[in-house]
Amino acid sequence: MNLTRVGIIYRKELIDALRDRRTIISTIVLPILMFPLLTLGFGFVAGKSLQKVEREGSTIMLLGETNAPALAKTMRETDGIRVVAPSEDYVVLISEKKLRAAVEFPPNFEQETRMTSDKPPQVKIYNFEGETRSQVAVRNVQKVFDDYRKQLVAARLAESGLTKDVLKPFATKQENVAAPEKVSGNVIGGLFPYLIIFLCFMGSLAPAIDLTAGEKERGTIETILASPVSRLDLVVGKFLIVFTASIVTAVVSLASFALTFSLPFVVAREFAQRNPVPFDISVKGVASVLLMMLPLAVMFAAVLMAIGLFSKTTKEAHSYASPLMLLVLMPAMAAMVPGFDLNAALAFIPVLNVSLVSKEVLTGNYPWLLILLVFASSWGYAAGALSLAVSAFKRESVLFRT
Amino acid sequence: MIEATNLTKVFRDRKGGDIRAVHGITFRCQPGQIYGLLGANGAGKTTALRLLATILQPTDGTARVAGFDIREQPEKVRASVGFLSTATALYGRLTPRETVEYFGRLNGLNGDKLRRRTEELFALLEINEFADRRCDKLSTGMKQKVSIARTLVHDPPVMIFDEPTLGLDVMAARTIVGFIRDCRSCGKTVIFSSHVMSEVQKLCDYIGIIHQGRLLAGGSLAELRQRTRQADLEEIFIQMVEAAP
Numbered sequence: 001m002n003l004t005r006v007g008i009i010y011r012k013e014l015i016d017a018l019r020d021r022r023t024i025i026s027t028i029v030l031p032i033l034m035f036p037l038l039t040l041g042f043g044f045v046a047g048k049s050l051q052k053v054e055r056e057g058s059t060i061m062l063l064g065e066t067n068a069p070a071l072a073k074t075m076r077e078t079d080g081i082r083v084v085a086p087s088e089d090y091v092v093l094i095s096e097k098k099l100r101a102a103v104e105f106p107p108n109f110e111q112e113t114r115m116t117s118d119k120p121p122q123v124k125i126y127n128f129e130g131e132t133r134s135q136v137a138v139r140n141v142q143k144v145f146d147d148y149r150k151q152l153v154a155a156r157l158a159e160s161g162l163t164k165d166v167l168k169p170f171a172t173k174q175e176n177v178a179a180p181e182k183v184s185g186n187v188i189g190g191l192f193p194y195l196i197i198f199l200c201f202m203g204s205l206a207p208a209i210d211l212t213a214g215e216k217e218r219g220t221i222e223t224i225l226a227s228p229v230s231r232l233d234l235v236v237g238k239f240l241i242v243f244t245a246s247i248v249t250a251v252v253s254l255a256s257f258a259l260t261f262s263l264p265f266v267v268a269r270e271f272a273q274r275n276p277v278p279f280d281i282s283v284k285g286v287a288s289v290l291l292m293m294l295p296l297a298v299m300f301a302a303v304l305m306a307i308g309l310f311s312k313t314t315k316e317a318h319s320y321a322s323p324l325m326l327l328v329l330m331p332a333m334a335a336m337v338p339g340f341d342l343n344a345a346l347a348f349i350p351v352l353n354v355s356l357v358s359k360e361v362l363t364g365n366y367p368w369l370l371i372l373l374v375f376a377s378s379w380g381y382a383a384g385a386l387s388l389a390v391s392a393f394k395r396e397s398v399l400f401r402t
Numbered sequence: 403m404i405e406a407t408n409l410t411k412v413f414r415d416r417k418g419g420d421i422r423a424v425h426g427i428t429f430r431c432q433p434g435q436i437y438g439l440l441g442a443n444g445a446g447k448t449t450a451l452r453l454l455a456t457i458l459q460p461t462d463g464t465a466r467v468a469g470f471d472i473r474e475q476p477e478k479v480r481a482s483v484g485f486l487s488t489a490t491a492l493y494g495r496l497t498p499r500e501t502v503e504y505f506g507r508l509n510g511l512n513g514d515k516l517r518r519r520t521e522e523l524f525a526l527l528e529i530n531e532f533a534d535r536r537c538d539k540l541s542t543g544m545k546q547k548v549s550i551a552r553t554l555v556h557d558p559p560v561m562i563f564d565e566p567t568l569g570l571d572v573m574a575a576r577t578i579v580g581f582i583r584d585c586r587s588c589g590k591t592v593i594f595s596s597h598v599m600s601e602v603q604k605l606c607d608y609i610g611i612i613h614q615g616r617l618l619a620g621g622s623l624a625e626l627r628q629r630t631r632q633a634d635l636e637e638i639f640i641q642m643v644e645a646a647p
Contacts, residue, residue, distance in 0.1 A: 008507045012496070019495040019536075219491035223552070225457045226485035227508045228477050396458055397414070 001236060005229050009237025017207055017241060026206040027245045031199060031253035035260045057082045058137030061090050063104040070110060071148060075103075080140050094128050100137035102126040113152055179364060193358035195257075196250055196293055197332040197351060203249025204301045205321060208242045212308030213317040221399065235305070235393040239386065242301040250293065254286075289358040292371075295378035296354050300328070302385035309392045312401060335359045347373040350381045403591055404431040404454060404560060408463030411449050411615075423449040425615035426463065431593050431608065433559065436586050438606030439595040440639060446615040447595035448487070451564045454593065455485045468559045468591070481509060484553030487564030494538030498529050498548040501537060502555050509556035523551040543574040550581050561585045563594040567601065579605065599635045609635075611642050618642045 017023045057080045065072045065086065076083050084099070093099035104124040106112075112121045125141055128134035157164060215221040224234065304321060311317035331352035334340055342356040353374040360367060392398045411424040424446045431437035441447045452458040454465055456476035465472045468482035492501055502523065506516045524530045527547045532540060537548060553561065563582060567575040582605060585592050596602050602609060603623065610620040619626065619642055623635065632638045 005508060008504070012493075012500075012504050015500065016493060016495050218494065219489050220493055222457060222485075222487065223490040223492070226455050226480060226483070226490060227505055228481040228510075229508050230477055400458075 002230065002233050005233040006237045006240070009229065009234060010240050013211060013238060013241040014244075017210070017245065020206075020210060023206050023210060023245065027203050027249050028252055031203070031249050032256045034253065035257045039260055053133055053136055054080060058100045058133065058140050059084055059098075060137055060141060061086050061093075061099055061102040063090070063102055064106070064109070067105040067107055067109040071105070071144065074148070075141070075144055078140065078144055081137075081144075090126060094126060094134065097128065097131065097133070100127070100134045101141060103141055113148075116156070191336060192362060193289060193293075193335055193355040194329075194332045195253070196289065196358075197296060197355060198329060199250050199253045200246045200293060200297045201300050201325060201328050204242045204246035204297070204304055205325075207245045208301060208304035209308040209311075209314050209317040209321065211238045211242065212305050213311040213314045214308075216309075216311075216399075217313050225399070231393045232390060235390050239301055239305060239389065242305060243297060246297040246301055250290070250297070285362045285364065288361045292354050292357055292361070292375065292378070295375070295382040296351065298382035299350065299378070299385045302382065302389040306385070306389045306392045309389070310398055310401065331355060342367070342370050342374070344370065344373065348377050350378065354378055403433055403469070404429075404437070404465065404467050404593060406430075406450075406454070406463070406465040409450065409453055409460055409465055410462035411446075411453055411458060412461040422615050424453065424460075427612075427615075427617045428463075429610055429617060429620055431591050433591045434586060434589045435607045436582065436592040436594055436605050437608045437610065438602040439593065439610050439612055440597070440599070440602050440635075441595070441612035442597055442643075445612045447597075447612055448489075448564050449615075450612065451485075451487070451562050451593065451595055454479075455483055455562050456480055457485075481556065482558050482560055484556075484558040484561045485564075486549055486553045486562070486566050488566070488568045489564070490549065492537040492545055492548055492552070495536060497534045497536055498524075498540075498544075498551070499533045501548060502551045505552050506555040511556060519555060519557075520551075523554055527551055542570060543577065546570065546574050546577055550578070558590070560591045561593070563592070565595055565597070567596070567598070599639065603635045611639060613643050613646050616646070618646055 017027075059082045060075070061084055062072050062075065063086055072083070075081050087093070090099060090102040094102060102125075104126070106121050106123070109121050109123065123145070125138055127138045153167075154164070157166065215224070225231075303324070307320045307324070308314075308317045311320060328351055331349065332355045334352055335355035335358065340356070342353070342360055346356060347353045347370055357371055357374045361371070406427050406429050409424055409427040410422070413421045413423055415421050427446075427450060429437070439447050439450060449458065453460050454467055454472065456472050456479050459476075460473065467479045470478040470482065472479050493504075496504065499520065502520050503516060506512075506519060511519060524533055527550060529544075529547055529551060532544055537545060540548070561582070563578075566578045566582070570578065579601065582592060582594060586607075594602075594605065606623075608620065608622055609626060611618045611626075619629070621629070626635075626638050627633060630638045630641050632641060
């Protein structure tokens with residue numbers, strides 16, 4: 001290998017890539033915008049629509065209102081509940097989302113609730129299962145009933161000369177003994193490696209294909225093959241650029257991820273309050289995950305280059321890469337499945353091993369033997385992929401596939 | 403100097419059968435001469451020239467280019483060759499200056515030497531005017547000039563042209579033809595493939611007629627005329643191809 005020539009190729013490909021709009025978008029622009037847009041955008045939309053639901057209130061109908069005059073009055077006075085006049089077609093109205101729920105009181109409901117009996121009276125709440133606003137209405141109505149139930153219980157206890165304590169013979173209390181970083185690691189330990197794996201793959205996709213199938217398509221591959229540079233130097237130079245793009249994408253997205261949640265944007269804060277995301281991850285954990293990702297980034301870059309080289313056009317290359325993405329994402333997602341933990345056999349399955357070991361490391365566990373197994377097998381796969389890319393560059397049937 | 407000996411290239415087709423694209427070609431091309439490889443489409447011209455430029459590897463036989471064996475020293479061969487074809491496009495996102503300097507560096511030039519050589523070529527080929535514009539914004543004629551500068555940057559003793567005028571307009575083709583002549587007058591060894599009879603007739607000192615991968619005949623135009631008793635190159639070509647087994 002001639003390092004000077006590898007350097008010359010790397011420099012040229014870097015200039016070329018920096019002038020390619022598609023590479024810039026997928027390597028830098030998209031990762032920068034992804035987290036703010038996803039979190040802030042989603043948080044904003046979710047917050048707005050929740051506010052709207054709250055402002056509008058739940059439209060409900062009371063059936064047999066005369067059986068529960070006091071409760072009906074409370075409901076009318078409760079914020080977030082709007083009572084409309086009863087009608088026969090409540091089922092249709094609920095199905096058409098014109099009404100959120102209907103409450104049916106049985107005859108003499110309030111009188112019967114004041115007496116103890118073997119068969120307590122039953123209120124029916126008609127609703128649209130799975131429909132958010134209907135469920136909000138059910139929740140609001142249930143709250144009124146809960147308060148009413150508590151009042152009745154308190155009254156009955158008082159009548160019998162008992163206090164509320166009789167209902168609570170003992171108490172339980174949960175206490176967290178794990179370090180905060182372990183708790184955070186468990187919560188986002190699966191998500192974090194998944195995102196990094198996904199981004200490493202996405203970051204190398206565009207340049208890997210542009211530098212191989214793209215060169216074939218544009219007719220520059222023969223120009224460079226006719227120069228004195230060796231095929232090995234050529235593939236190493238190109239590989240290093242794809243690898244760089246992959247790492248840049250991962251680093252840029254991480255920075256964007258961190259900034260999104262630390263900058264004092266009003267919406268971000270609001271969102272963070274609503275869904276507290278624990279960020280108490282140790283620097284050591286993040287650094288270890290990034291280190292474990294290196295062989296994976298090498299493998300992605302090399303495999304995508306081999307695919308790009310085999311393809312006649314960039315379109316063909318993308319059609320091969322899409323199913324591959326699924327193949328990468330599925331094991332990466334597996335780390336998010338609760339209770340799915342790393343063992344010696346799983347340490348040999350590419351992508352899955354790295355995503356599972358990352359979860360361990362982020363929760364503060366360092367099973368050294370398994371880590372070593374994962375690291376060694378990942379580098380083994382990376383080396384295999386790289387030699388596949390090199391041999392593809394040396395094969396005429398691949399370079400000049402017709 | 404180019405000396406091909408029994409040069410053969412066999413491709414595998416999808417069904418596992420053999421396709422002999424180049425079949426035992428032997429010829430010699432001297433410095434200061436233009437050797438024209440004349441053949442129909444699919445005759446094996448491109449494969450033969452790719453073998454000489456070491457873009458492909460021969461299945462059998464070999465060739466010496468500028469004193470280096472194409473099997474043993476492919477990188478030295480490529481360092482001694484300027485290869486130009488319609489398939490050798492330019493990097494659209496680079497400027498002519500970046501392109502020429504890139505190929506200069508890959509050929510071991512750098513610093514003042516590379517700058518001087520680039521300036522010299524840009525002046526000669528009148529590239530200065532658009533030297534810092536991106537290649538994908540250039541006209542076909544301008545691109546051809548940049549391609550020529552790219553092949554010449556390391557001043558190679560051997561030039562290989564594969565149908566260099568294919569698809570070009572008259573003006574762009576004239577630039578190329580003029581350039582090929584200049585290469586000969588500089589004492590370079592030039593090999594050139596075409597299916598355009600008039601071009602071959604005008605340019606070449608020596609003509610090889612290639613058909614279905616085999617070299618049917620080789621010689622100067624006068625020799626070919628004498629052998630076939632035909633005056634016109636097209637008639638000579640037809641007669642030879644029809645007589646081929």
